[in-house]
Amino acid sequence: MPKGNCRGNGWWHGKLRGCGYRLTMGREAILDVLSKAEGHLSAEDIYMKVHPGYPHIGLTSIYRTLDVLSGLGMVYKLDFGDGRARYEFAEGPKGAHHHHHLVCTGCNKVVDYTDFIDEEVELLRETEKGLSKKYGFKIANHIIQFYGLCEACAKKK
Amino acid sequence: MPKGNCRGNGWWHGKLRGCGYRLTMGREAILDVLSKAEGHLSAEDIYMKVHPGYPHIGLTSIYRTLDVLSGLGMVYKLDFGDGRARYEFAEGPKGAHHHHHLVCTGCNKVVDYTDFIDEEVELLRETEKGLSKKYGFKIANHIIQFYGLCEACAKKK
DNA sequence: TTGTTAATGAAAATCATTTTCAATTTAAGG
């Protein structure tokens, strides 16, 4: 173990530095939480997960870091209609398991689904190409979300 | 012309009343603006369009009405990432021209597109059916948005 | 016309996110 608990073994070290950003303790802590967390975290969720280990990192920095990371495409910023932004890690070079979302407008439950993704993605790729040409956009990204009621909420009438 | 300038010739009269809502001047004014407006209006945009004709209608009521209308599926509430919700009329029984969105993350320009819509919609319908069965959701709605840079913003580097 | 109750406006409250600014930290170079 060279140089003790040296930071910077994560693959994102290079990504950040490569884009001219400094690698700080706060950014690492946030990336660490995001990369491990399952669901869709709000800025405050992340703050609360980071806080125990790094009590001096403020919510402001969480927001700032999330901006940087989503600017770099390392995290996705999502809106499920509950008044706060949600973030999810854009999986690294290893396991690329692209997915879309199914949102319950009753209880705000969100399901990640990967079924049908292949067909969807193929169509999207073509659509993207067509739109790029027709409207002159350089497309970087897309969102597909289905809205409805989960079983429980549908029952409640 | 029976009964003078009687309100309530719009097709939405029935829709609102049928769902137990009262038909008020404010609601009509808002529906009127939404049905005629092109783009994607924020609550305040709508307020400003309604104001000249109905100066007593407050922003609060705009928000309240928009909630009702989107609850009924008569308008869509959209998020293009600029910090305020945007609303667009969900076209009535007549011209159903479903569309999706292309959003510039540089200048927030939004393009409605209908190209490819048919293929997309068909795939979505199947996906919807599959998801409904697998996850027990009663799906009411979907969103597809592409994000990228418009020509102008891409040039600005 | 009348009574019930939903709907409304104005003002205050909320609350997620942003801005400000002085202090700290990073990382490049000696």
Place this chain on the structure above:
DNA sequence: CCTTAAATTGAAAATGATTTTCATTAACAA
């Protein structure tokens, strides 16, 4: 390791969209 310039940060204050409160008004069933 030491120095230095610039990026980054935390704390507190500001912002701004949306919501809540509450007394008043308007819609509409009877």
